[in-house]
Amino acid sequence: MSEPLDISKPEADSATGRARFVQVFLAQRARMEALVSRRVGCRATAADLVQELFLRFWRRPEVKVEALDTYLLRCAGNLAIDHLRSEGSRGRIVEGLPAVDQDSPSQAMEQALQVEHDLQRIEAALRALPERTRQIFLLNRIHGCTYGEIAKAMQLSQSAVEKHMMRALEACKASIAEPASAVRRPGSAR
Known part of the structure; x- marks a missing residue:
């Protein structure tokens, strides 16, 4: 079991935590992109979503987890599901809207x-x-x-x-x- 990653500590520890995060993220990037690509059906979208995941973690560095690699994969999968949900919602809204009748x-x-x-x-x-x-x-x-x-x-x-x-x-x-x-x-x- 790897040691917990805590990148909320003061500056010196924060730099170490961020470096560790980047290292783990880069090691898992291909797996995350493959997972997301299978779910959304588009490699380019998968790459964009994984990049978005990186930015989300980078902007709020107070993450503390036991197994960051597993956590990142799970987050990537959830992000893919969120993406599919939002895309589906947009499509259903457009399909569900009735044609505008000028009389009413x-x-x-x-x-x-x-x-x-x-x-x-x-x-x-x-x-x-x-x-x-x-x-x-x-x-x-x-x-x-x-x-x-x-x-x-x-x-x-x-x-x-x-x-x-x-x-x-x-x-x-x-x-x-x-x-x-x-x-x-x-x-x-x-």
Whole structure:
């Protein structure tokens, strides 16, 4: 087990911590880019996301973890999932918006707001799912992976993947079925 990395100490120790961070990051960079590339399907995007991960750690150097290499890989995977989620959200918003009818712009605006509220509810439901269930859902619905591919990649049975998907889909359906009053509207008091 490697010693914990603490780069929040005063200047001399901070320089050592930063040097250690850079060393571990560079050693893991290829693995992180490969992981992210498999998830997002684009090497250039993967390189950008791994660079973004580096900058996030560099800007807030108060990280203290036991196994930095493993932690970085996990963070890279989570960043890929976040990227897929945001890309999927943008696509669903554009696809879900109705064509603007010149005769009823207020009706079109109301429909657009309803789509936005439904999307917010679905995203909240997805965030509330266990990480593995959320990851399986995103790999299938956003990245387009089959259940078999997901099962192989995550070392699960296809039946387990199907059960996770059922849970995720039920959560999404339930979030839309909730009365609109149960969902906080943007700009409302918290």
